[in-house]
Amino acid sequence: MERKDVNTFYRESGSGFPLVLIHPPVLTSRIFNYQHTELSRCFRVITYDIRGHGNTPCANPSFSIQTLSADLLALLDELGVEKAIVCGYSAGGTIAQDFVLRYPERVHALVISGGFPEVASWFVEQEFRLGIHFAKHHPLLLINSLAWSHQVTATDRHQIAEECKKGSPKFWRRFYEECFGQSCTKALPQIKVPLLLFYGSRCFHFLPYQKIYQRLVPQTKTVIVPGVFHQIPVKKHHFFNQTLTTWAKSIR
Template sequence: MASFEYRGGRIFYEEMGSGIPLVFIHPPGMGSAVFECQKPLSGWFRVILPDLSGHGRSPVCQTNISIGGYANEIAALLDSLKIERAAVLGYSAGGLIAQEFALTYPERAAALILASGYPEVQSAAFKYEHLAGMYMIKHHPDILIPLLAASHTRDHAYRARLAEHMELADKQIWFQFYGQSLHYSCTDRLKELKAPLLLMYGSRDFANQHIRSYKKHIDCQSAVIKKVAHQLPTKKWHAFNQVILGFLFSEAKI
């Protein structure tokens, strides 16, 4: 993996392919390994897979993390690669960082893709899911990590790689990321988004209710992939990648 210096530490990332830069932003704990099935997109795009600080191979660079702080990390990553504009894709809570990046750096976001994303935690069930994640990573990471790996794939070798990558994450940063995600909201700023927006959900994911929330505030495209819940990048990666291809070729302007 390549890396660049950031706030006294280093941010590690993988980079492959050429064309429109496409940055993938992972959710709490998972690191870049969750996007292994998106590497084939490097046949069309310049795929960039960072481990946010405190995740994967990237050490803790900021002891009190925030969604805005992670958005700044993405900007610093682009600076290190001398990239002016990029498409950004955030998966689950990683989508909060993608949205914050597009809002804070509108001139740098060529397109915004949210996979199983949301602008804020709205329902009691979704709040409980975040609180449960915080409890489990604090008290039972040995249970949470294999559960997350198993929920993302039936491939035992890939499960092992996901779990190994998650083991590298700083558990306090993981806990903070859940907490920051729970309390973040950009709903009132959605109308300020300038980048073309694509929403992607699984038909079995209760998070797809957020399509209505977004469309109240902003024009956007949406795609619902059948026979899958939350884990689009790993469980339905063929369809997921095809939708990304079509959207970026149509909408992304560098």
């Protein structure tokens, strides 16, 4: 899918209602392999590499979250998708939230795994500062750390790392910085579609965000996944996929 300054790499599988999944900085759409394998039985699963990540090269590392939302809109238009369930993982949820606020007519429902409306706690702030630092000074170490933390098998670790290496650390850093400065807390009441939240029971510094969503977004369901930290779509993919499927059927 071509725009003036970016040629977006995407993958789709299955048929049914469209489900779009958005990855966080450094990682790529490879992180959603288990969603393609399992959710394609019920959905038209669409994943893509954000500009400057994986197989989506881009020359200009200057962009905003609004730019990334526009990229997603262009992709949906190209694929003929009028409305989709939009799912953001971690900082990918920042794009998902911005997208539903800017283009509410294109979103049937919203799913956020390990997400936040703003970076508003010391621990999350430090994570972002580390991401920015390592993207600038130690990109390979950042890649290996993320590949290791998201592996289910050794093959996963290798493939995740190899896909990450195709991206640009300048874009990773920019993505971190843009998410760091983004806040949609005051706009959350404008989200009128159903919202499904996933949080790992061991990811204590993200758990407080659920209360913000529950207070401000009318149709919110929260799922606390036991025995896991942040990497729910990968580490607990069976549970994540089954829960998402059941919930999606209940809101149609």
